[in-house]
Amino acid sequence: xxxxxxxxxxxxxxxxxxxxxxxxxxxxxxxxxxxxxxxxxxxxxxxxxxxxxxxxxxxxxxxxxxxxxxxxxxxxxxxxxxxxxxxxxxxxxxxxxxxxxxxxxxxxxxxxxx
Amino acid sequence: xxxxxxxxxxxxxxxxxxxxxxxxxxxxxxxxxxxxxxxxxxxxxxxxxxxxxxxxxxxxxxxxxxxxxxxxxxxxxxxxxxxxxxxxxxxxxxxxxxxxxxxxxxxxx
Numbered sequence: 001x002x003x004x005x006x007x008x009x010x011x012x013x014x015x016x017x018x019x020x021x022x023x024x025x026x027x028x029x030x031x032x033x034x035x036x037x038x039x040x041x042x043x044x045x046x047x048x049x050x051x052x053x054x055x056x057x058x059x060x061x062x063x064x065x066x067x068x069x070x071x072x073x074x075x076x077x078x079x080x081x082x083x084x085x086x087x088x089x090x091x092x093x094x095x096x097x098x099x100x101x102x103x104x105x106x107x108x109x110x111x112x113x114x
Numbered sequence: 115x116x117x118x119x120x121x122x123x124x125x126x127x128x129x130x131x132x133x134x135x136x137x138x139x140x141x142x143x144x145x146x147x148x149x150x151x152x153x154x155x156x157x158x159x160x161x162x163x164x165x166x167x168x169x170x171x172x173x174x175x176x177x178x179x180x181x182x183x184x185x186x187x188x189x190x191x192x193x194x195x196x197x198x199x200x201x202x203x204x205x206x207x208x209x210x211x212x213x214x215x216x217x218x219x220x221x222x223x
Contacts, residue, residue: 004157035213040215041215042201042213042214042215042216043158043211043213044213045210045211045212048210058210059212088155090157090158092157100146100163102160102163103150103158103160103211104160105156105157105158105159106157107156107157108155108156108157110155
């Protein structure tokens with residue numbers, strides 16, 4: 001059981017380049033999330049997907065697009081990277097039990113935009 | 115979602131109980147208190163959650179005051195591996211977690 005996996009682990013982009021961050025979970029969870037964490041700060045929600053086929057904006061969605069490819073996979077795309085998007089990106093998944101969601105996080109992707 | 119306030123940093127000796135406070139004075143009746151921690155730069159890890167009763171699991175205990183305006187996370191016998199940033203989150207449902215800056219807990223040998 002790998003849990004939540006993310007690729008790549010590290011990436012350096014030049015301003016204006018595009019890339020897609022990949023996330024997959026093998027826990028059969030319905031909900032998946034993308035967060036970013038800037039140095040010294042807490043995590044901020046970018047987008048989430050409550051179930052396959054649905055996506056919703058979080059706190060900081062500008063400059064990003066997402067695709068919920070199937071139940072397992074949720075990708076995050078930067079169409080034109082900017083230095084302000086330098087951050088660590090975490091993917092997470094969860095399943096609801098009553099009103100309780102425990103989110104499981106991946107190891108993160110460290111992105112630098114120069 | 116209720117705003118939470120936590121100390122920026124705390125220290126605790128190895129083997130002692132670590133008590134991490136959290137203030138959530140604006141919490142509403144249907145909002146849970148969640149605790150997560152983040153070790154180094156890893157992804158956050160769920161620790162425990164509660165609504166109004168005290169809770170205990172294999173990792174920690176959560177004590178919520180009767181008026182629900184504050185809570186304390188207790189790590190009963192802290193080890194060096196418990197050094198991490200601890201986040202207290204008060205939210206309904208917790209599908210969209212809101213992380214503050216948390217408390218940086220350092221366990222000293």
